[in-house]
Structures are given as structure tokens and as C-alpha cells.
Amino acid sequence: MRRRNPADTVHAAGTAAPTPRRRRRAAGLLATGLCLLLGAGTALMTAAPAQADITNGLILRYKLDETSGTVAHDSSGQNHDGTVNGTAVWKGDQGLSFNGSNTYVKMPDSIMAGLNSITVDFETWIDPTMGKPYFLYGMGNTSGSMGNGYLFTTGNNFRTSLSMTDYTAKQDIQPSDTTYQLTRGMWKHITYTQTGTTGILYENGAEKARKTNVTITPGSIGNGTTLANYIGRSLYSNDKYFKGRMRDFRLYNRALSPSEVLTNAGATELEWAQIQAITSYNGALTAFQDNTGYGPVIIFPKDYPGDWNNPEMPPGWTDEYGNTPTSWPDFTRGISQLFTTSDLYALEDAVTAQVQPDGDSTYRLDVSYDGSIDQVVVKTNAPSSVTAPLTTQYPGKLRIESDKAPDGRCAPYETAMANDIADPAAPKSGVSDGRTSLQWQQVQALADYNCALTAFDDPARGPVLIFPSDYTGDINNLAKPPYWTSTDAQIPTDWPTPTTAKSAQFTFAQIKAIQTAAVDRIAGASSDTTNYGVTVRYDGVNDKVVVKTDAPASVTDPLVTAYPGKVVITTVSADTFSDS
Incomplete structure (x- = not known):
């Protein structure tokens, strides 16, 4: 995916011509869905399997990947199967679907008995139409219509709570922004750990909340007897049933460490950041994911001076969120049969000179190195009469593709x-x-x-x-x-x-027309002593076009008049545009 360019800032000196798309320099962020080519002498090594599951202290695990039936099978080896009530719609590796009206899983009674420490760990997808309040899970007891001693987690507002009685005596482990909610419509990995007086709530392996004076232990709830242990159902009868999906629900009799939480959360993102760090640190050409069994693959230039079978791990590395790896992922090594780093740069320069000579943007152009096929891929709308000389000059090294949209x-x-x-x-x-x-x-x-x-x-x-x-x-x-x-x-x-x-108001062309009109009017109002800046953006939340400018109302009012109910003027200082 290409990141967006910053908002263009236009001044009275004139409007800038559209900037041609910037070509990519051997970024290696491609090559999916293609078979890895094993050229002669590549000596690619088989990648190791993914990280092992954490099973120490596991007392219950429902993968919720069944395809039929009313049993949530416990794969922990502890024989703690659950019972699926209501309408069960199984979606395999996409988990159990909860309909928001009667679906829930009943866990065995007294599942927290004797526990002074606990980890609750699971994946959830919350339906965008989910009402509130609701529990993602709740373990405890119910008296009449009220919860009576429980441990639960909810996404609105995101928190884990414990109580020996009801909500009036609950202790919350909650982010400092108490309005924070779990995003709906996407999978989230949620973990709650507690040992002693410390409870920690995680989202996707990252700590979101911590409380160091929790006085309730899981095993003390109900004096160890809990008869209402539910996934997808609240312990309050007036609350909503959960609507969405769940998978891989786990209970541990201990608090997982932060690194274990990150592992359970699927350290894929951290591992890929590590792969990229290894690629950069060792001067490799690219890294990509191969789906045919090799896993992550790092490709080195053909003149690589070091031992590409034993690349170095970058010392002292942390990811952008401050995570320090306790181990490094396994990956497959490969070496290009065709390219040094200099060869790639020279070829990309040659392609640019042919398709966009002297910066001519008549034809679109995107150039990248695809390590899975050991070729440079050129995406352009230039005709074959322009690109044919390239394929003749660089046989076997280029793949020319149309940048026309598929389907x-x-x-x-x-x-x-x-x-x-x-x-x-x-x-x-x-x-x-x-x-x-x-x-x-x-x-x-x-x-x-x-x-x-x-x-x-x-x-x-x-x-x-x-x-x-x-x-x-x-x-x-x-x-x-x-x-x-x-x-x-x-x-x-x-x-x-x-x-x-x-949109109730706009086609794409209409927004572009307003953008052009705003630039023309504000730029045209400038004089030798003024130089108004302007940015134009579409605000989808309010279905308006927002014009930010330092121009006075006398300049911008005609825009509002010309486009009633469609344009919002936001006045900013001239300093906003000083670096443009």
C-alpha cells in the first residue's frame, strides 16, 4: 500500500502541476501470491515453523474453530469443554459467530476456584451494530437480574472489572481515557492478567491499562463457586448479548508476562518489523512473505560480501512501539542471481529515463524489485513502442505490466x-x-x-x-x-x-471542482503584498469540503455562497503555510 502524500499547499504564485508518482527503490514490499523461484545456486534454506503456543498454566482453551455442533472443545487437555447455547454459527478459523440475541458459551462451573492469579486471553471481532452495555465474557454469579460477584471485560468502555457483589463495588482496570472503546469491525486480541494486587489489560499485545491496588482475587469471587461463567453473555439480564465473533479463548492459572502476551497476540507484526530490520542492517535487497512453505524470505545481492546464510541481528533494536525482542524470527535466505544493489539502481534509472525522460510525466510509472521472481517490475501506461527497447536491452530482468485497474x-x-x-x-x-x-x-x-x-x-x-x-x-x-x-x-x-x-452531496468530480475553485479564488485574490495559502480536504464525517486558509472572509465568502451547505471555511494563521 502506498502512503498518501502530505496535503498540497498552494500559494498565490500559482498552482503546482500534478506531481508524477514517485517510483519505489527496491523496497521489497511486494511479491505476494507468487511462487518463489529457486534459481541455480540459490541454496534457499527452509524456514522454521512459527512460534510454539504457550501452554504453561493453561486450564482452558476454546479455539472455537469447529464447523458444527454445540460443544466448544477444550484443547488444553484439562477436559473443560464448554456448551454453546442459542444459535451457533461456526465459521472455522473465523471463530464462532454470536448473533446478539441468544448465542453464548457456558464454561464449567467454578472455573476460577483457587486462583490467586489469572490470564484471560482471546480474539474478538465486534459487530459495528453492537449495542451497549455488554460483556465480552463474564465469570461469576447472578442473583435475580443482577450480577453478584464477577470478573468481566467489555469493549464499551474498554475495561476489565472485578466485584465481590455488584457494579456498586466493582474495581476497574481501565485506560486513563475512560471513553476509549475497542474498534469495531476488525479483529482485536484482548488479554487480562492479574497476579497479587496488579491487574493489566492489553489490546493486541500492548498494555492499555494497569491497576496496582486490586483487592479481589479471581478465586475469592463466590468463595470459589461461580455458576455463571459465560462467553458472549453478561451476568446482568438487561444487558445486551454479544454480537460479533470470538476465537481462541484461553484461561491460565497465572499471569502471562508481557512478552508472552505479545506472543499469544500473534507477534506477526513485531516479527515482520524484525525481518525488515535484519534486511536493512545486513544490506539485503528485499524481504517478502512466501506462502508456499518458505515463510519470510530475505534476498541478498549477488555480490554480497558477507555470509548471507548467517546474517547479523541488529544490536539494541526496538520496534516503533518500544518492544524489545526476546528472540528473532526464523526466515529463509536467498541470493539474487541477477542483481547487485548498484545494478538495481542503474536499471531503475534507465527505466525512468526511457519512460519519463527529463521528468516528463506523460506516462505513469512505478518501478520496484520483486525478490520472489528476481526481476524488476515496471508498471506503466506507456505503449509497447516506449517499453520494448527496455525488454530488449535487459532480457530476463524486467517484467512490464499495465497499470490499468483489474476488474x-x-x-x-x-x-x-x-x-x-x-x-x-x-x-x-x-x-x-x-x-x-x-x-x-x-x-x-x-x-x-x-x-x-x-x-x-x-x-x-x-x-x-x-x-x-x-x-x-x-x-x-x-x-x-x-x-x-x-x-x-x-x-x-x-x-x-x-x-x-x-456521500449525500458529492461525486469525486464535484469535490475536485470545489478544490480547483477554492485554489483559483484564494490564489487570485493575492497581491504583491499578500500570499494566501490554502489546503482543501474532503471531510467524510460531516460530508463537507473543508477549506483551510489565512485569507480573509471577503475572499472566502463567495465560495460559501457558490456552494451552499457544501463548503466549510477554517481560518488558520499564515504560519501554517510557512514551510510549504
């Missing part, structure tokens, strides 16, 4: 134009873990591939995609971009499910 989807250049009018998709709460980053990259990829105007986070519904008013596709069945990988070369196993809607 009528948005072509890259169309996506780039759309990205010019909207901000990138991102959660309102920011990104504190790799899995969240991955899923929001996927949201943006869905928007780009399906020609949406914008994507944004709605705390009540999760990711939202807004489409043009004249969109003719099916917004309820979004196509997933084939062979898509993240910026860390990850191949996602799950895709978020955004809420979708059409």
Missing part, C-alpha cells in the same frame, strides 16, 4: 488523485501496536481499491468508508485487493469490515 477497480493513478482530497485512514485514538497499524492500512487499501472518497474512524461503528454519490458498485460487498501486502510485507489473514455509505 474495473481503481487504477493507482486514480487512487493517487483520490488521496489528494482526503486524509489517511487512522484510528482516532492513534496507533500503539503493530496489529492496529496493519488493520488500518487494510482499511485504506479497501478504500483505494474500491474507489472510496475517504476512510475514517467512527468510535461507535469502527472504520467507515464513504463513496461518491454516483458510485455504481456494491458498497456492501467490497473487493479485497489481490496480492496486497502491508508496509512491512505482511499478508493479512483477516480483513476489517468497514461500515459503508455514499
Whole structure:
């Protein structure tokens, strides 16, 4: 996925011509869905299997990957099978689907008896239409319509709570922002650990809340007797049943360490960051994920001076969230049969000189190295008369592809134009873990591939995609971009499910027309002594076009008049544009 360029800032000196798309330099963030070619002498080594499951202290594990029946099978070896009540819709590796009206899993009675420490660990996908209040799980007792001693976690507002009686005596382990909610429409890995007086709540392996004065132990609830141990159901009869999906629900009789929590959460994101770090530190050409059994693959240049079978691990490395690895992932090593690093740069320069001589942007161009086939891939709309000399000059080293969109989807250049009018998709709460980053990259990829105007986070519904008013596709069945990988070369196993809607006011062309009119008016109002700046963005939340400028109302009022109910003027200081 390509990241969006920053918002263009236009001054009265004139409007900038569209900037041609920047070509990529051997980034290696490609090559999915292709077979790994084993050229002569590559001596590729087989990757090791994924990290082993953490089983020490495991007292219950429901994978919830059954395909039929009413039994949630316990794979911990402790014979703690659960009973599925209500409507059971099994989705295999996508978990058990809860309908929000009667589906829940009943765990064995007194499952927390004797526990002074605990870990509750599971994956959940919350339906965007989920009401509140609700429990993701609750273990304890019920008296009449009220909970009476329990441990539970909810996504609204995200917290784990314990009580010896009811809600009036609960102790919350909750983020400092008490309004924080779990994003809906995408998978989340949730973990609660407690030992002694310390309870910690994690999301996707990242700590979200900690309480160091918890006075209730799991085993003390109900004096060890708990008869209402549910997944997907609250212990309060007036609360909502859970609506969404669950999978891999685990209970431990101890508090997992932070590194163990991260492992259970699926350290894929951390591991891919590590793979990229190894690639960069050792001067490799690329890293990619191979699906045919090799796993992560790092390709080294053909003139690599070191021992490419034994690359070094970067010392003192941490990921962008401050995680320090306790181990490094296994990966397959390979060496290019065709390219040194200098060869790649020279070839990319030659391609650019041929397709876009002297910066001519008549033809679109994207150049990248694909390590899985050991070739440079050129995506362009240039005719064969332009590209044929390249394939003749560099036989076996180039793959020329049309950048026309497959199956009528948005072509890259169309996506780039759309990205010019909207901000990138991102959660309102920011990104504190790799899995969240991955899923929001996927949201943006869905928007780009399906020609949406914008994507944004709605705390009540999760990711939202807004489409043009004249969109003719099916917004309820979004196509997933084939062979898509993240910026860390990850191949996602799950895709978020955004809420979708059409703009009530705008086609893409209408937004672009307003953008042009705003730039022309504000730039045209400048004089020798003034130089007004302007940025124009589409606000999908409010279905408006927002114009930020330091121009006075006398300049901007005609825009509001010309586009009633469609344009919002935000006045900013001239300093906002000083670095443009």
C-alpha cells in the first residue's frame, strides 16, 4: 500500500502541476501470491515453523474453530469443554459467530476456584451494530437480574472489572481515557492478567491499562463457586448479548508476562518489523512473505560480501512501539542471481529515463524489485513502442505490466488523485501496536481499491468508508485487493469490515471542482503584498469540503455562497503555510 502524500499547499504564485508518482527503490514490499523461484545456486534454506503456543498454566482453551455442533472443545487437555447455547454459527478459523440475541458459551462451573492469579486471553471481532452495555465474557454469579460477584471485560468502555457483589463495588482496570472503546469491525486480541494486587489489560499485545491496588482475587469471587461463567453473555439480564465473533479463548492459572502476551497476540507484526530490520542492517535487497512453505524470505545481492546464510541481528533494536525482542524470527535466505544493489539502481534509472525522460510525466510509472521472481517490475501506461527497447536491452530482468485497474477497480493513478482530497485512514485514538497499524492500512487499501472518497474512524461503528454519490458498485460487498501486502510485507489473514455509505452531496468530480475553485479564488485574490495559502480536504464525517486558509472572509465568502451547505471555511494563521 502506498502512503498518501502530505496535503498540497498552494500559494498565490500559482498552482503546482500534478506531481508524477514517485517510483519505489527496491523496497521489497511486494511479491505476494507468487511462487518463489529457486534459481541455480540459490541454496534457499527452509524456514522454521512459527512460534510454539504457550501452554504453561493453561486450564482452558476454546479455539472455537469447529464447523458444527454445540460443544466448544477444550484443547488444553484439562477436559473443560464448554456448551454453546442459542444459535451457533461456526465459521472455522473465523471463530464462532454470536448473533446478539441468544448465542453464548457456558464454561464449567467454578472455573476460577483457587486462583490467586489469572490470564484471560482471546480474539474478538465486534459487530459495528453492537449495542451497549455488554460483556465480552463474564465469570461469576447472578442473583435475580443482577450480577453478584464477577470478573468481566467489555469493549464499551474498554475495561476489565472485578466485584465481590455488584457494579456498586466493582474495581476497574481501565485506560486513563475512560471513553476509549475497542474498534469495531476488525479483529482485536484482548488479554487480562492479574497476579497479587496488579491487574493489566492489553489490546493486541500492548498494555492499555494497569491497576496496582486490586483487592479481589479471581478465586475469592463466590468463595470459589461461580455458576455463571459465560462467553458472549453478561451476568446482568438487561444487558445486551454479544454480537460479533470470538476465537481462541484461553484461561491460565497465572499471569502471562508481557512478552508472552505479545506472543499469544500473534507477534506477526513485531516479527515482520524484525525481518525488515535484519534486511536493512545486513544490506539485503528485499524481504517478502512466501506462502508456499518458505515463510519470510530475505534476498541478498549477488555480490554480497558477507555470509548471507548467517546474517547479523541488529544490536539494541526496538520496534516503533518500544518492544524489545526476546528472540528473532526464523526466515529463509536467498541470493539474487541477477542483481547487485548498484545494478538495481542503474536499471531503475534507465527505466525512468526511457519512460519519463527529463521528468516528463506523460506516462505513469512505478518501478520496484520483486525478490520472489528476481526481476524488476515496471508498471506503466506507456505503449509497447516506449517499453520494448527496455525488454530488449535487459532480457530476463524486467517484467512490464499495465497499470490499468483489474476488474474495473481503481487504477493507482486514480487512487493517487483520490488521496489528494482526503486524509489517511487512522484510528482516532492513534496507533500503539503493530496489529492496529496493519488493520488500518487494510482499511485504506479497501478504500483505494474500491474507489472510496475517504476512510475514517467512527468510535461507535469502527472504520467507515464513504463513496461518491454516483458510485455504481456494491458498497456492501467490497473487493479485497489481490496480492496486497502491508508496509512491512505482511499478508493479512483477516480483513476489517468497514461500515459503508455514499456521500449525500458529492461525486469525486464535484469535490475536485470545489478544490480547483477554492485554489483559483484564494490564489487570485493575492497581491504583491499578500500570499494566501490554502489546503482543501474532503471531510467524510460531516460530508463537507473543508477549506483551510489565512485569507480573509471577503475572499472566502463567495465560495460559501457558490456552494451552499457544501463548503466549510477554517481560518488558520499564515504560519501554517510557512514551510510549504
